[in-house]
Amino acid sequence: MSIEKKAEMGLLLQKLVLLILLQVTFSQGSIIWPYGKVHAQVNNRLGQGSLLTIHCQSKDDDLGVHVLPNNDFFEWTFKPNAIVEDTLFFCKLQWESKTMSFDAYKEGRDLYGCHKHCYWDVLPTGACMLKTSKPTYDFCFNWPDKRIVEVEHGYTKILP
Numbered sequence: 001m002s003i004e005k006k007a008e009m010g011l012l013l014q015k016l017v018l019l020i021l022l023q024v025t026f027s028q029g030s031i032i033w034p035y036g037k038v039h040a041q042v043n044n045r046l047g048q049g050s051l052l053t054i055h056c057q058s059k060d061d062d063l064g065v066h067v068l069p070n071n072d073f074f075e076w077t078f079k080p081n082a083i084v085e086d087t088l089f090f091c092k093l094q095w096e097s098k099t100m101s102f103d104a105y106k107e108g109r110d111l112y113g114c115h116k117h118c119y120w121d122v123l124p125t126g127a128c129m130l131k132t133s134k135p136t137y138d139f140c141f142n143w144p145d146k147r148i149v150e151v152e153h154g155y156t157k158i159l160p
Contacts, residue, residue, distance in 0.1 A: 036079070036116065037077050037078065037079050037116070038077065038078055038079070038080055038105065038110075038114075038115075038116050038117075038118065039075065039076075039077050039116060039117050039118070040075065040076055040077075040078070040089060040104055040105050040118045040119075040120075041073050041074070041075040041117075041118070041119050041120065042054055042056070042068075042073060042074050042075070042091060042104060042120045042122060042127070043071070043072075043073040043119065043120065043121045043122065044068040044069065044070050044071060044072050044073065044122055045070070045071070045121045045122060045123050046070055046095055046122060046123065046124055047070055047124065048070055049070065050069075050070050050095065050096075051067055051068065051069060051070075051095070052067070052068045052093060052094070052095050052122055053065065053066070053067050053068075053093070053094040053095070054066050054067075054068060054074050054091055054092070054093055054094075054122075055091065055092045056074070056076070056089055056090065056091040056092075056104055057089065057090065057091075058078070058087065058088060058089045058090075059088070061078070061089075063076055063089075076089075078105075080105075080107050080111060081107070085107045085108050085111060086107060086108075087105065087106075087107040088103060088105065088106050088107065089103070089104045089105040090102065090103050090104060091104045091127075093122060093127065095122070095143075098143045098144050099144065100126070100127070100141060100143055100144055102127050102141040104118070104120060105118055113131055113138070114129065114131045118131075119131075121137070123140075124143075125140065125142060125143065126140045126141050126142040126143050127140060127141045128140035128141075
């Protein structure tokens with residue numbers, strides 16, 4: 001076998017190994033590709049007797065309408081598109097006469113923030129994200145005007 005043929009076979013073998021690694025990585029998540037699946041959860045913390053209606057979806061997946069009693073939750077698992085970082089799940093909430101929509105998972109914001117576990121508490125003041133690394137809310141979307149509120153060191157700050 002000529003040197004050119006051996007080099008061509010070696011290059012073909014490298015491409016094949018890379019293709020197999022990429023397939024395994026993107027189909028299951030792996031040590032090589034650390035993103036894997038994300039778990040999102042929205043909790044009803046509105047108080048006793050309060051029902052929360054929630055409808056979450058992405059551009060590809062409609063997760064349906066759910067009615068949650070107090071202290072119940074709705075959760076789902078998905079795989080973000082880590083290369084383009086464009087995965088977005090948004091939810092519409094209804095409680096009594098109030099409605100709001102918010103981004104429950106926005107990849108550019110959450111991929112390195114809540115990473116694989118994104119938790120939201122829906123409170124009488126709004127929907128607040130609780131990242132697993134801290135015991136406090138990172139930010140909130142208020143009812144009904146959807147202003148983003150950042151919570152820092154026990155103080156609330158409304159962002160422009």
